[in-house]
Amino acid sequence: MIRRRATLLAGAALALPSIAQAQSPWPSRPVRILISFPPGGSSDYVARVIAPAMSEMFGQQFIVENKPGAGGMLAAEQLKREPADGHVFLLSNNAPFTIAPTMFPRITYDVMRDFTHIAYLGATYGGFVTHPSTGVRTVAEAVAKAKAQPGKLTFGSSGVGSIGHITGNTFAGLAGIEILHVPYRGAGPLRVDLSAGTVGMAFEGLVTNLPAIRAGALNGLAVTAEQRLSLAPDVPTFRELGYDIVVKNWHGLSGPPSVPAPIVGRLQQGLAEICVRRAITDQFMTIGNFFTPMTTAEFNAFVAAEIALWRPMILAADAVDKG
Numbered sequence: 001m002i003r004r005r006a007t008l009l010a011g012a013a014l015a016l017p018s019i020a021q022a023q024s025p026w027p028s029r030p031v032r033i034l035i036s037f038p039p040g041g042s043s044d045y046v047a048r049v050i051a052p053a054m055s056e057m058f059g060q061q062f063i064v065e066n067k068p069g070a071g072g073m074l075a076a077e078q079l080k081r082e083p084a085d086g087h088v089f090l091l092s093n094n095a096p097f098t099i100a101p102t103m104f105p106r107i108t109y110d111v112m113r114d115f116t117h118i119a120y121l122g123a124t125y126g127g128f129v130t131h132p133s134t135g136v137r138t139v140a141e142a143v144a145k146a147k148a149q150p151g152k153l154t155f156g157s158s159g160v161g162s163i164g165h166i167t168g169n170t171f172a173g174l175a176g177i178e179i180l181h182v183p184y185r186g187a188g189p190l191r192v193d194l195s196a197g198t199v200g201m202a203f204e205g206l207v208t209n210l211p212a213i214r215a216g217a218l219n220g221l222a223v224t225a226e227q228r229l230s231l232a233p234d235v236p237t238f239r240e241l242g243y244d245i246v247v248k249n250w251h252g253l254s255g256p257p258s259v260p261a262p263i264v265g266r267l268q269q270g271l272a273e274i275c276v277r278r279a280i281t282d283q284f285m286t287i288g289n290f291f292t293p294m295t296t297a298e299f300n301a302f303v304a305a306e307i308a309l310w311r312p313m314i315l316a317a318d319a320v321d322k323g
Contacts, residue, residue, distance in 0.1 A: 026086050026263050027060040033253075034065055034079055034090045036072035040188020041158055042124050042205055042287050046251045047091040049283045050121070053274045058266075064091075068186060071161025072096035073107065080114045084256045086263040092117065092254035094163045098306040102314045103161050104321045112304060116259040119271040120299040122284060122291035123248035125229065126167050127206025128221040128238075129213065134200040137219045139241050142201070146177035154180045156199035158187040163249045166310070167203040167224060169317030174243050194218070205249065207231055207288025224248070231288060247313075250306065251289065252299060268296045 033051060035044045044066065051062040067075040072095030082088040090096075097111050109115075130136045134153065136145055146153050157164035160183045172179050182199050184190040191209075193199045195217060203224075210232060212218040220235045224247045228237060238245035253271060255264075274280055275291045284291060294302060314320060 026266070027058055029087060030061040030063055031058070031086070032063050032065050032088045034067050034075045034088065036068065036075035036090065036093065036096055037158060037162075038066055038068045038186030038188055040191065041186050042208070042249060042289065043091045043093050043251055045287055046121055046284070046289060049280060050271065050274055053277070053280065054270065057270050057274065068159075071100060071104070071159055073100050073104065073161075076100075076115075077108055079254070079256055080109050082256045084116070084258045084260070086255070086259055086267075089118070089253050089255045090115075091121075092252040092303075094249055094306070094310070095159070095161050097254070097303060098250075098310045099161050099163070099166055099314065101307055102311045103166075103319055106321075111307060112300070114257050116255040116257060116264060117252060117300045117303050118255060118259070118264050118296055119253045119268045120292070120294040120302060121251040121253060121271065121275060122289040123250040124205045124207065124288045124290070125223055125225040125248055126163060126203050127209060127223050127232075127235065128171070128201070128203055129194070129206070129209050130201045130219045130221060131194060131197040131199075132216070132219060133197040136201070137221070139221050139238075139243075142221065143175045143177055146172075146175070146179055150178040151180055153201060154182050154199050155201040155203060156182045156184055156190045156194060157203065158190055159183050159185060163247060164190075164203040166314055166317060166319055167245065167247055168201075169319050170245055170313050171203065171238070171243060173317050174245070205287055206235060207285070229288065231285070247310075250302075252303070264296060 033047050035047055037043055047064045051064050054062040075090055076096035079090045100107055101111055136142045155168045194202050206223045209218055213220040222238045223235050224245055226246050272293055
């Protein structure tokens, strides 16, 4: 009896570290939020807006860490390998999670199986913008000039596989024109060259470019929203102009596979509260990031639906990587 009791006590002692670990507070150290593009883009902006509020709410510093490369896939691949202890996340977006699965057949991860999609953080809408030096002020003028000079007009994007890349290819396909794609390493470098006229056109966040449009430094030709934006009522939608292009650049928070449910729940509830604060929504509107509340289950369904939505656009634009 004494020996049996000693064995049970020894077993209980061995079990204590794992129990204590399971019940340890979260977060227990600084939390990293990976960004799949360089500084200056909408994902980077959204992360830097919410990170201070998350640090205050959860009692640990939330650090934004840019990991650009391979159309956003580099950061996603890193996230997949991270421990599922709630200390590394990705500011998820279209490029690695809804475009890459179709665009890059040799992708090394499964979007729905290899990640924990936690919270929706809103979406921005793209705009068709041009530099005045192009002489293009309307979509009709862009089409006419591209047909007269095939391959001479250039459009920039934040990178191969980005939403701007696919939107531009989709527009070119629907319009029956040839325009040259110029990929950049992020939206920041793209905007520098667009403002200088080094690249003539871009399919890039409309609201972000509104100050330049209002100043006459850029022209706003169309927006990819379902209806005109209240912030830019004079800019028509692509659908108004006869092109069935409605796309959004969404943002969310995703983690490695199998993040514990209590951490997922705390993050989703916390972010749902943060994203409706007036101070946060005011900053979101600087880039036109429109937030709609979603549960974690709704966000997962949204990601799956976005993959299905983008697939025909990528195939129609002949943008599948053949390497």
